[in-house]
Amino acid sequence: MSDLKKMYSTILGDSFPHEMTISFGDQKLVYRKRTWAIPQSDGSTDERGIRYGENPDQEAALYELVNGNLVLGDCRFIEPGNGLVSAIKVEDMLQVGKHPGKINLTDIDNGLNIIKYLVDKPSAVILKHNNPCGAAYGDDLATAFNKALRSDRIAAFGGAVVLSRPCDKETAELLSQNYLEVVCAPEFEEGSLEILSRRANLRIIKIAGIDRLVDFEKYRFVDFKSLIDGGIIVQQSAVNSIRSLDDLSPATASWKGNDYSCKRQPTKREIDDMIFGWAVEHGVTSNSVLYVKDGATVGIGTGEQDRVGVAEIAVHKAYIKYADILCFDTHGIGYADLELAISRNERDRAEKDLIDERVARERADLPGSVMISDAFFPFRDGADVGIAQGVSAILQAGGSMRDFETIEACNEADPPVAMMFTGQRSFKH
Known part of the structure; x- marks a missing residue:
């Protein structure tokens, strides 16, 4: 049996080449492997690439696009010189105890993938295993992070945080009170690094390009999926085209000669x-399926095979997380710790009973979401x-043969539920 703990603390190294070229007909994209010479405790430096892949026994490499301008059909893909995660330099690693692994980098990347649509306000995304466990807007950055954390304090443990604005001292104080793997921001204001350094193993990474992430809304990249037989599926990356009310459509449907529409239109807050x-x-x-309220996630259901199942899982998670944050607010410990102590x-x-009663009464803050x-x-x-949990509005792609049934469900609710269609699916696999 392998010593897994030792494997986690070991840099595996890799056998991948320094450069990689991919040809699309007569067009070529050139990639260069990224390595970092990170100072060690003995005064030496160790130049390596990614620590390891998804697991400690998988070699991995990070490549940055350095040459080539790909045009296929009417799509011009992202060009060299726009590096974010793949362009991180040693000097951007403001604190790093060890080389980053694949999961660290993909968490940051997906955080940027989300936050590029949220840069108009102070916002924070906390990620774990390439999925958000909490995301929020705020009037300031500290409020945004705190709202995201309270969405799922449990899953945030050991997570990666991506911030839309320079990290200030107030936000740094909140970050330092939690065990996190990575904190990523466009800049770190004076005094914030000293606060964050209380967490010796925290990776602190500056990505200056966050301040121009709005440009990335329109960029597409080549998305590769490798198959077990060595084959590759290639696609254009997805682009979110739902950016304002003008991009939404009223929920309407026709069935057997009858027209259906929602009785109630969404409010500005719901939009x-x-x-x-x-x-x-x-x-x-x-x-x-997600539940969001007042610019923050309440429950996030991910990666399920059926839609009703993931809707139920998101509700279940919302109840668990709400009980935990109430317990933490009241007793300074998590809900699971309270159960163990009991x-x-x-x-x-009686302490647990009071929390359970409040969670049930408030339905995990889902009403109005x-x-x-x-x-x-x-x-x-x-x-x-x-x-059934009291949501006040629904946003979905639309396009089902039974859209009329979902419209009827919204109209039958008391009070009626508003619903809008995006006309766009948002699958991510």
Whole structure:
């Protein structure tokens, strides 16, 4: 049996070439492997690339696009000179105890993939295993991070944080109170690094390009999926085209000569949450359903095979996370820690009962939230899950033969639920 703990602390190294060239007919893209000479505790430097891949026994390499301008059909793909994660230099690693691994980098990348649609306000995304576990807007950066953290304090443990604005001292204080793997921001204001350095193993990375992420909304890149037989599926990367109310359509349908439409139109707050939620949805593994409220995620369901199931899972997670944050606010410990203490007769069961009663009464803060679905509801049962929890509005792709049933579900709700269509699917696999 391998010593897994030792493997985690070892740099595997890689056998990948320094350069890689991919030809598309007579067009070529040239990539250069990224390595970093990171100072060691003994005063030496160790120049290596990625620490290891998804697991400690997988070699991996990071390549940056350095030459070639690819045009296929009417799409001009992203050009060299726009590096973000692939262009991180040693001097951008403001604190790094060890070389980054593939998961660290892909978490940052997906955080940038989400936050590029949220840079108009102070915003924060916390990621774990390439999925957001919390995302939020705020009037300031500290508020945004705190809202994202409170969305799922449990999953945020050991996560990666991507911030839309320079990290200030107030935000750094909040970050330093949590165990995180990576904090990434466009800049770190005076005094913030000293606060963050309290976490000796925290990787602190500056990506100056975050301040121009809005430009990346229109860029497409070549998305590769390698198959076990050595084959490759190639596609254009996805682009989120839902950026304002003008990009949404009223939920309407026709069935057997009858026309259907929602009784109630969404409020401005609900529309804002729709646009925010669809941006977050862009970085969530499918099938997925989100619940968002007041510019923050409430529950995130990811990667399920059926839509009603993932809607239920997102609700289940919302209840678990809400109980945990209430317990933490009240007792300074997590809900699971409270349960363990009760089982050991170290705390009164009445403490847990009070939290459970409040969670049930407040329905995990789901009432008034907006339900986001990355594709249409094939049946009304998925929407019914959210409606039963008190969502006030739904955003979905539309296009199902049974859209009329989901519209009926919204109209039958008390009070009626608003719904809009994107006309765009947002799958991510």
